[in-house]
Amino acid sequence: MIIDLNKLLERHHIRKTECRKEMLAYFYKKKYAISFPELEKAMHLHDRTSVFRNLVYFEEMGFLHKLNDSEGIAKYALCEEKCFGHLHKDEHIHFTCTNCNNTFCLKEKKLPEIKLPKGFFMESFSIVAKGICLGCSSKK
Numbered sequence: 001m002i003i004d005l006n007k008l009l010e011r012h013h014i015r016k017t018e019c020r021k022e023m024l025a026y027f028y029k030k031k032y033a034i035s036f037p038e039l040e041k042a043m044h045l046h047d048r049t050s051v052f053r054n055l056v057y058f059e060e061m062g063f064l065h066k067l068n069d070s071e072g073i074a075k076y077a078l079c080e081e082k083c084f085g086h087l088h089k090d091e092h093i094h095f096t097c098t099n100c101n102n103t104f105c106l107k108e109k110k111l112p113e114i115k116l117p118k119g120f121f122m123e124s125f126s127i128v129a130k131g132i133c134l135g136c137s138s139k140k
């Protein structure tokens, strides 16, 4: 995906820093969800506190959403375009590959609607499927 990060940040009135630009570029380059340790390693030229703060900030701005992979490890992935600020609309299924351990957003696979019993109120709902991803299955 070719994307003008400067324009993207400007459009969202986000102050451009090298760290933020590099972080977003990394997310656009990788096609899977990224854990903090991986991001920290990739951004080793930057202070880890700012990397973490930017992660939280991007989540608040509707750029990234947090998810747990099939092992419960927290990862971040780029949001769907309609996400804005705290109003996340990432209602899709996630998929963890048991071969490469990467987790992918299946954005076109929407979460099914769940009818809760009376008196229950949902705050979050997620589905993580487990299996072999396209990259791994086509290598065989």
Ligand SMILES: [Zn+2]
Binding pocket: 097, 098, 099, 100, 101, 102, 132, 133, 134, 135, 136, 137
């Ligand atoms: Zn894989």
Ligand SMILES: [Zn+2]
Binding pocket: 065, 067, 077, 090, 092, 094, 104, 105, 106
């Ligand atoms: Zn996702």
